[in-house]
Amino acid sequence: MKVIQASAPARCGILGNPSDIYGGWVLSCSVPVRATCRLTLGVCAHLPEDTRLLDAALKRFPLAGEWKVEWSTDIPRSSGLSGSTALLAATLACILAARGEESALEDTVAMGELVRDVERHEADIMCGYQDAQMIVHGGLQHMSFAGKHPAEPGPHPTLTPMQTDLPFLLITTGVERLSGSVHGPIAQRWMDGEPDVVGAIETITELGRQAGDWAAKGDWQAMAEGMTENHRLVAQMGGSGEPIDHLISLCLKHGARAGKLAGAGLGGTVIALTDDPVGLEAKLREEGYQKFLRPEIVEGLRLDR
Numbered sequence: 290m291k292v293i294q295a296s297a298p299a300r301c302g303i304l305g306n307p308s309d310i311y312g313g314w315v316l317s318c319s320v321p322v323r324a325t326c327r328l329t330l331g332v333c334a335h336l337p338e339d340t341r342l343l344d345a346a347l348k349r350f351p352l353a354g355e356w357k358v359e360w361s362t363d364i365p366r367s368s369g370l371s372g373s374t375a376l377l378a379a380t381l382a383c384i385l386a387a388r389g390e391e392s393a394l395e396d397t398v399a400m401g402e403l404v405r406d407v408e409r410h411e412a413d414i415m416c417g418y419q420d421a422q423m424i425v426h427g428g429l430q431h432m433s434f435a436g437k438h439p440a441e442p443g444p445h446p447t448l449t450p451m452q453t454d455l456p457f458l459l460i461t462t463g464v465e466r467l468s469g470s471v472h473g474p475i476a477q478r479w480m481d482g483e484p485d486v487v488g489a490i491e492t493i494t495e496l497g498r499q500a501g502d503w504a505a506k507g508d509w510q511a512m513a514e515g516m517t518e519n520h521r522l523v524a525q526m527g528g529s530g531e532p533i534d535h536l537i538s539l540c541l542k543h544g545a546r547a548g549k550l551a552g553a554g555l556g557g558t559v560i561a562l563t564d565d566p567v568g569l570e571a572k573l574r575e576e577g578y579q580k581f582l583r584p585e586i587v588e589g590l591r592l593d594r
Contacts (some may be wrong), residue, residue, distance in 0.1 A: 308493045
């Protein structure tokens with residue numbers, strides 16, 4: 290009997306999302322909660338209750354013999370923090386190791402592209418490009434996705450790791466949704482050339498490009514203004530929703546400089562820029578919110594034998 294285990298963190302988009310789907314720029318950070326896959330070889334098969342992600346991984350990389358898969362996660366379900374991508378990445382890492390192909394994990398950018406490709410084409414989930422790269426790399430990354438397109442992966446992205454303060458608080462609304470239900474319609478409108486959508490993505494791309502300089506300089510006022518505009522444009526395209534807009538208004542009421550979606554939209558998680566994360570969390574707990582996280586520079590996809 291042989292046991293292989295891998296885990297991967299959640300991620301949050303600080304500025305620029307969802308322009309990665311359209312060849313843009315994103316500043317994104319890991320979140321210190323992880324999804325874990327445990328693969329045991331040489332025992333009778335045991336499958337998770339929902340096998341969609343496992344089926345996708347096995348379709349690309351079949352696994353012979355007897356085995357069982359066990360999943361666990363600390364990432365809030367369908368919360369816009371890329372929990373499904375993290376689980377898929379951990380599962381792929383275990384399967385590759387079991388096949389004797391764990392060297393594929395060494396090229397982290399290529400591994401990120403692989404995770405996204407399996408999620409998009411084998412699991413049939415409309416997803417961005419930043420998610421898988423962040424899951425694999427972890428940390429705080431300023432990323433360029435030049436040449437990418439909703440229907441064509443294009444060239445590999447360029448990632449620049451950063452170190453800076455992280456004056457943010459993540460608040461989960463409790464509203465679950467699937468990323469494809471948000472990304473799909475907007476991507477189709479962009480490909481159809483709808484002027485408002487094309488213009489919004491161009492502006493969000495530029496905000497994402499500038500985000501690296503603002504973070505490096507600690508210019509949190511510029512970052513706050515960028516986050517506010519980023520969210521306004523996402524809402525204009527139909528990617529926000531009442532639970533998110535209400536939560537952002539409460540963040541601002543209780544002293545946050547800005548708030549925006551941390552992920553896909555129509556529910557999920559808000560990232561707030563605040564000088565007092567502890568105080569903001571206390572105020573929002575009084576408003577009835579219960580799930581809070583802080584972005585943190587943590588390790589990406591990790592394989593443990």
